[in-house]
Structure formats: C-alpha cells, structure tokens
Amino acid sequence: MGRTVRYPSIRSAMVVSVLLALAPALAIVTWTGLEQGRYLADQSRQETARQLEAFAGYQERVSDAVRQILTTIASLPDFREGEADSMTAILRAVHAINPGYVNFTAVDVSGSVTASSRLPPGTWLGERLHLRLALANGRMEAGEYVLAATDAEPSFPFALPILSPDGRIAGAIATLYRLSSYDGLFETFSLPEGSFLGMVDAKGIRVYFYPAKDTNPLGKPIKAEVWERMLRMGDAGSFVETGSDGIARNYAFKALRLSPGHAPYMYLVFGMPTAIAEGRSRRILARNLALMAAVGLLGTFFARESSRILFGKRLARIIATTSLIREGNLSARLGTGDDSPDLGQIATALDLMAGTVERRAEERERYALRLAESLRGKEMLLKEIHHRVKNNLQLVLSLIQMQGDASGDLESFKAAMETRISSMALVHEMLYETSDDRGVDLGEYARRILELILQTGRGASGVGLELDLAAVEVELERAVPFGLLVNELATNAFKHAFADGRGGTLRVSLSGRGGRARLELADDGPGLPPGFDPCASRGLGLRLACALAEQLGGKLAWGVAQGARFSLEFPAGGQADSSRSSGKSAGTG
Numbered sequence: 001m002g003r004t005v006r007y008p009s010i011r012s013a014m015v016v017s018v019l020l021a022l023a024p025a026l027a028i029v030t031w032t033g034l035e036q037g038r039y040l041a042d043q044s045r046q047e048t049a050r051q052l053e054a055f056a057g058y059q060e061r062v063s064d065a066v067r068q069i070l071t072t073i074a075s076l077p078d079f080r081e082g083e084a085d086s087m088t089a090i091l092r093a094v095h096a097i098n099p100g101y102v103n104f105t106a107v108d109v110s111g112s113v114t115a116s117s118r119l120p121p122g123t124w125l126g127e128r129l130h131l132r133l134a135l136a137n138g139r140m141e142a143g144e145y146v147l148a149a150t151d152a153e154p155s156f157p158f159a160l161p162i163l164s165p166d167g168r169i170a171g172a173i174a175t176l177y178r179l180s181s182y183d184g185l186f187e188t189f190s191l192p193e194g195s196f197l198g199m200v201d202a203k204g205i206r207v208y209f210y211p212a213k214d215t216n217p218l219g220k221p222i223k224a225e226v227w228e229r230m231l232r233m234g235d236a237g238s239f240v241e242t243g244s245d246g247i248a249r250n251y252a253f254k255a256l257r258l259s260p261g262h263a264p265y266m267y268l269v270f271g272m273p274t275a276i277a278e279g280r281s282r283r284i285l286a287r288n289l290a291l292m293a294a295v296g297l298l299g300t301f302f303a304r305e306s307s308r309i310l311f312g313k314r315l316a317r318i319i320a321t322t323s324l325i326r327e328g329n330l331s332a333r334l335g336t337g338d339d340s341p342d343l344g345q346i347a348t349a350l351d352l353m354a355g356t357v358e359r360r361a362e363e364r365e366r367y368a369l370r371l372a373e374s375l376r377g378k379e380m381l382l383k384e385i386h387h388r389v390k391n392n393l394q395l396v397l398s399l400i401q402m403q404g405d406a407s408g409d410l411e412s413f414k415a416a417m418e419t420r421i422s423s424m425a426l427v428h429e430m431l432y433e434t435s436d437d438r439g440v441d442l443g444e445y446a447r448r449i450l451e452l453i454l455q456t457g458r459g460a461s462g463v464g465l466e467l468d469l470a471a472v473e474v475e476l477e478r479a480v481p482f483g484l485l486v487n488e489l490a491t492n493a494f495k496h497a498f499a500d501g502r503g504g505t506l507r508v509s510l511s512g513r514g515g516r517a518r519l520e521l522a523d524d525g526p527g528l529p530p531g532f533d534p535c536a537s538r539g540l541g542l543r544l545a546c547a548l549a550e551q552l553g554g555k556l557a558w559g560v561a562q563g564a565r566f567s568l569e570f571p572a573g574g575q576a577d578s579s580r581s582s583g584k585s586a587g588t589g
Contacts, residue, residue, distance in 0.1 A: 024322045032357055039364070047192075049238065052252045052270040055197055058185060059256060059268060063158070066175060067140055067258075069094065070160040074173050079106060079162050082170060087115035093418065097425065102148045102155045102176035106162065109135060109171055118150045125149070125174075134159035134172045140258055142265035144201045145219055146176070154179045154218055156199075156207055156266075179208050179218075186210040194247060194273040200227070202265055215245040222269075226251065230267060240274060248274045291353070321354075330358040418456065423449050423483040427476065440479035442517065442572075443469035443510050446486050450508065453490055462503030463494065472512040472572050478552065482519075485548040488541045489521045489566050497525025497564060504563075517572035522565040534558055534566075 073079060073094065078086040091104040095117035098104075105116040111126025113119050125131055130143030143157040155176035164170040186197060191211075198216070199207040204227040209216045221227070223244045233239070235255040242248050249271035255264035324332035333354060426448055427440055446469055454465075474482070486508075493506050504524045511518050528534075534542035534556065545566075549556035554570030 024326045028326050049252050052254055056254050056268050066158045070173050074160050074162045080165055084115050091117040100178050100181040102153055102178050104175050106173050107171050130157040130159040131172050134161050145205045145207045148176050182208055192276050196271050198269040200267040325354050423487045427479045427483055439473040439475050442472040442482055445483055449483055449486050463498045464505045466505055466507045468509040470511050472517045474572055481548045481551045485545055488545040492541050493523045497523035512572050518569045520567040524563040527560040528564050
C-alpha cells in the first residue's frame with residue numbers, strides 16, 4: 001500500500017494561509033520602519049546642520065555689526081588725530097547705546113589705552129592677541145576668549161587699526177563683545193534634549209556653551225578628540241563622537257572668518273545625541289510590529305472561525321494585493337466589500353495597513369515640502385534684516401559726516417547725533433516689539449520720539465505737547481526718514497520758539513486717508529522771520545528736514561499762524577487706523 005498523505009484541516013490551512021499572506025506585509029512594515037529609522041537619522045543630521053547654519057548667520061551678523069561700529073569710530077577725525085578727550089566722550093556715548101559690549105577702547109601702537117568708555121588712560125593691553133594682530137596686520141582682527149579687564153566678564157574681542165591723516169597706523173580701536181548677550185538668543189533655539197550649541201576660539205578654548213554644564217566649563221579646552229577631528233576636516237563637517245560628558249552625539253561644526261584669506265577666528269559647534277534618532281526609530285518599528293501582530297492575530301482568529309467557507313479566490317486576491325504593496329504600489333487595495341468574519345476582515349485590515357503606510361509616506365513628503373518652504377522663508381528674513389541694518393548704518397554714517405561738516409562744536413555735534421540715532425534705534429525697537437511684519441505705526445513712532453526729546457533734556461522747560469496722532473502704518477524704509485523729520489522739526493521748535501526759558505505749547509498732528517498722510521507741527525513762539533526759507537537756511541536741521549520731506553514723496557510747507565507752522569503731505573501706502581492718540585505732556589527741560 002502506498003503511503004497515506006495527511007493534509008491539514010481547512011482550519012489549519014486557513015491559519016497558515018493567512019500567516020503567509022501577512023508575511024510580505026510584515027516584511028514591508030519592518031522594511032518601512034527600518035527605512036524610516038534611516039530617514040530620521042538623516043533628518044537628525046540635517047537638523048543639526050540647520051541649527052548650526054541659523055546660529056552661524058547670527059554670529060556673522062554680530063561680526064558685521066562690530067566691523068561697522070569700529071570702522072565708523074576709526075574714521076572719525078578725533079580718532080585719526082588722537083584727540084583723547086573727545087575720543088573718550090564718543091566712546092562712552094557709543095557704549096551707552098550698545099549695552100551688548102563690555103567696553104570700547106582706543107590704544108596707541110604700544111598697546112597703552114589712550115581713550116576708553118571704562119578703562120583709565122595708560123592701562124597697558126599690549127599682550128592682548130586681537131590688538132597685537134590688528135596693529136601688526138593693519139586689518140580687523142578677532143582675538144581669543146578673555147575675561148574683561150574691567151569686571152572679569154567672559155568676552156570675545158575684536159580690534160581694528162586707526163590710521164593717522166597721513167595713512168600710518170596710529171593705534172587701534174577695540175571692543176569686547178559680552179558673551180552673556182547670547183543667552184537670550186540661545187533660548188529661542190528649540191534644542192532636542194541633550195543637544196547643545198557651542199562656540200570655540202581658534203585655539204580650541206570653549207567660548208560659550210548652551211545649556212551650561214559643569215562638564216563643559218567656559219575658558220577651558222574642548223575634548224581633544226573632537227578638536228582634532230574638526231581641524232582635520234577643515235572649515236565645516238559632521239561626525240559622531242563622544243563628548244566631555246560621555247554622551248555620543250552627531251556633531252556639526254563650521255569655521256567663521258572675518259574675511260576671505262583670514263584664518264578662522266571662531267568655530268560654531270552643534271551636537272545632538274545619537275540616541276534621539278535611534279530611539280525614534282526603535283519606537284516606530286516597535287509600533288509597526290505591534291500593529292502588524294494585532295492584524296495577524298485578528299486575521300488568524302477570523303480564519304479559524306471561517307473554516308467551512310470557500311476561501312481560495314479571496315485568499316489569492318489578498319496575496320496578489322500584498323505582492324503589489326511589497327513592490328511599492330502603496331495605493332493597492334482589496335476593496336472587496338465583503339463583511340464576512342474570515343478573509344473579509346483580513347482584507348479590511350490589510351487595506352487599513354496599506355492606507356496607514358501610504359499616508360505615512362505622503363506625510364513624509366508634505367513634511368519635507370514644509371521644511372523646505374520654512375527654510376526659504378528664514379533665508380529671506382535673514383537677508384531682509386541684513387539689508388535693513390546695512391542701510392541704516394550707512395545713513396548714520398552720512399548723518400555723522402553731514403553734522404561734522406556743519407558744526408565745529410563737539411557738544412552740539414554730540415547732542416544732534418544722539419537724538420537722530422536714538423530716533424532710528426527707536427523704530428527698530430518698535431518693529432521688533434510687534435508679532436508680525438506689517439510695518440511701523442507712524443503715530444506711535446512720533447509720540448515716542450517727542451517723549452524721548454523731552455526725557456533727554458532736548459526740550460525746553462515749561463513747554464507742553466498737544467498730540468493728535470492717527471495710526472498710519474508704513475514700511476521701515478519710509479518710517480526712518482519720517483522719524484528723522486519729526487526729530488528735526490521738534491528740535492528746531494525747542495531751540496528757537498521756546499528759547500531763553502520761554503514757555504508755550506507745541507502742537508503735533510498726524511492724519512491719514514486714501515493712502516496719504518498729513519503731518520503738522522505748530523508752536524506759539526515768535527514765528528519765522530519775513531521771507532525766511534528753511535530749505536536755504538544755514539542750519540543743517542531745517543535743510544535736512546526739507547530733504548527728508550522730499551524723500552517721503554512730499555514737499556515741506558511753512559507759515560506763520562500765532563507762531564511757526566510746518567506741514568507735509570506725503571503718500572503713506574496704506575490706510576490710517578480709526579484710532580487716534582491724543583493728549584498733553586509738559587516739557588521737563
């Protein structure tokens with residue numbers, strides 16, 4: 001007799017068939033989980049690079065701002081000719097409006113202090129690296145991590161040579177950037193747990209580390225293995241290494257130079273624990289396997305209960321659909337519409353699983369698109385901020401040159417420039433106080449400029465303000481000349497209409513309608529002389545006011561009506577808000 005072949009029962013065959021049908025799907029889920037793990041690891045490295053680039057952009061703007069300030073100071077005649085008293089006054093004024101710096105100091109070619117906002121003359125700083133390099137190389141140089149001589153505050157120094165009128169190096173102007181100024185910036189970065197942002201000087205000394213950690217003290221060398229890998233890799237790169245705190249991280253670094261051809265003066269470092277991406281990958285894979293196991297158990301249960309039902313064709317369809325999914329066709333579905341308690345349930349579960357995988361793939365694509373769009377937006381914002389700061393610094397330099405040519409009096413030069421620069425700084429403060437980029441409210445801007453003039457003593461005592469200011473919003477480029485115009489007209493009124501302790505009232509109004517705005521300033525002083533033309537006057541203030549009015553797209557008008565009155569109508573590019581700010585304020589003198 002031949003050997004009898006024993007076939008499994010239909011129930012057992014059904015269970016085996018279901019498990020075989022789910023095996024490819026299990027492979028897909030496992031493969032997808034592993035692939036997503038690799039994707040998350042890659043995203044982790046890209047996030048490391050993005051965070052680093054964002055901070056690098058900020059640090060480059062810091063160095064550009066330092067260059068602009070030092071260049072402007074070094075070009076002043078007082079510094080080129082070595083007028084120590086006026087140099088000290090200027091450095092103190094610059095320091096007062098730049099609290100992010102520890103000190104501003106001018107030294108002679110030997111490194112001795114000639115003028116400073118905080119240090120006494122004669123203090124010797126010749127051992128400081130940034131001063132030695134600037135005096136030796138004749139260009140802007142950065143130094144190394146230092147503790148400020150005034151209060152031992154952690155700082156990072158920069159220096160620029162000062163040229164005498166005949167072109168020789170007569171000394172250097174230096175500043176210390178306050179490293180604690182980075183605290184607020186770092187808090188805006190959304191760092192994953194265990195990640196850090198750091199700064200290292202050209203000798204491998206840790207300049208800054210966020211968040212602060214006892215294993216990574218400032219002013220000490222970073223881990224030798226990390227520093228050696230950075231030096232070997234050049235200006236930028238990424239690698240995996242264990243840090244001083246014993247945590248393995250994905251490191252990304254970038255070298256910063258003051259200009260092409262310079263040696264790197266600083267390295268920015270960002271580290272993210274490798275366990276973050278690995279942990280995410282393991283959780284996703286475990287979740288997918290659990291989901292697959294649940295689907296398998298559910299399918300087996302219903303298969304065992306449907307042993308009396310023919311299942312050949314439906315099972316074949318399940319296998320065919322699973323093969324399509326395995327080959328990458330994530331849109332493949334069974335869609336049998338069969339609600340039977342065996343293969344119909346398995347088919348539904350398989351469709352749900354395929355839908356989940358497909359949605360996950362689509363979500364990943366949408367996330368990549370959103371990420372790219374967000375990056376483009378940040379790049380445009382950085383370019384716009386750089387452009388605005390550059391334009392305003394150029395305007396400050398022009399005002400300094402114009403006032404310097406028009407006035408031989410240092411005190412009047414200082415007073416005039418203080419209010420002009422303060423009005424320009426005020427518009428940036430207002431812009432950054434808002435939560436969006438709609439523009440600057442000229443009504444609020446004018447009110448704050450007038451209050452600033454009173455507070456700083458530029459206004460005469462016994463003079464009151466009557467304000468009727470509408471909310472007119474314009475972009476920053478138009479707000480700056482408007483603020484300077486209000487400053488010049490108000491300063492002129494306090495200087496002439498209320499001279500010699502004369503009291504009175506300065507009335508200021510701003511209105512807007514149909515895309516145009518009207519500004520008017522009137523005092524109750526003695527008025528303008530007959531035939532007086534402000535635009536042809538000898539004083540810089542009113543001539544500057546006429547030029548600013550034309551820059552705004554209007555023409556300054558003037559007249560006499562119980563005092564002097566100036567008015568200007570100009571295009572505002574938007575509608576005025578219905579709300580108005582009005583009130584009275586007494587001058588304090």
